[in-house]
Amino acid sequence: MYFPDNSNGRRIVITTRDSEVAEQVASSKILHRVNFLDEYVCRDLLCQIVFGEDDCPDELKGLVSKILSDSSGLPFPIHVIGGLLSKVERSRDVWENVSKDVKALIVESDEQRLSNILSLSYNHLPFHLKPCFSYMGAFPEDYIIKGSRLKSLWIAEGIVKSNRDKSLEEVGKDYLKALVDRNLLLVRRKKHNGKPMS
Structure with a gap:
């Protein structure tokens, strides 16, 4: 019912949190409201x-x-x-x-x-992760960025500090993983080995 076969080979799904937008778009189509979790x-x-x-x-x-x-x-x-x-x-x-x-x-x-x-x-957040998370405010909402580029930007800005055991890249990777683990960054694409890509 939500994806009728009208023989044109395509479907369009629009999602929004704004009910007015949903009602405008779905005026002649099916509107599905997602219920809150019990x-x-x-x-x-x-x-x-x-x-x-x-x-x-x-x-x-x-x-x-x-x-x-x-x-x-x-x-x-x-x-x-x-x-x-x-x-x-x-x-x-x-x-x-x-x-x-x-x-x-x-x-x-x-x-x-x-x-x-x-x-x-x-x-x-631990003190060392606060600047990394704050740095995300430089990007528009829902902006997709490669993890490697983000680590490079953090390093270039001096946000990532080296410790004696790891390189700056390794420390940046740890910081990125910590923010993903805390659900503060959303992984959009993963590499073939399952590690975050963007």
């Missing part, structure tokens, strides 16, 4: 991001629900929060603090809420 799917998604195949420890289960209580069922904040939680200590105290931070930030409009979630993640 509580159980949200919890499963967050636990998969944070713990992988392992189960969530019993002492953190209540906090997972508490952290997700204001996510509004949106995958993006769940991914960003999951990226943050996957890098912090798995203790009740640390997760309580993250829970308070999340609760304080998720009280605005959708756009402000997403900005707040990103600022929460930024505040919990």
Whole structure:
């Protein structure tokens, strides 16, 4: 039904977060609204991001629900929060603090809420990754850049600092991987070996 065979060999799918745009485009076509994720799917998604195949420890289960209580069922904040939680200590105290931070930030409009979630993640970044993430503000929204070019720009700007064990390129690669692991950069294309390309 969504992709009728009208014998012309092509289909067009338009996605948008703006309901007015969707209604304009789909005036005579089918409009599909994506539902928010329910509580159980949200919890499963967050636990998969944070713990992988392992189960969530019993002492953190209540906090997972508490952290997700204001996510509004949106995958993006769940991914960003999951990226943050996957890098912090798995203790009740640390997760309580993250829970308070999340609760304080998720009280605005959708756009402000997403900005707040990103600022929460930024505040919990290690010091050496903050300039790398801030540098992304130099690019337009949804800009696609090769990882190798991004590392070269970070090195040229002096953002990546060498340590005695690794070259600048290796350190840049580690920084890039850390931001991807925290779900702050989205991988668009991968190499044949599965490593991020852009």
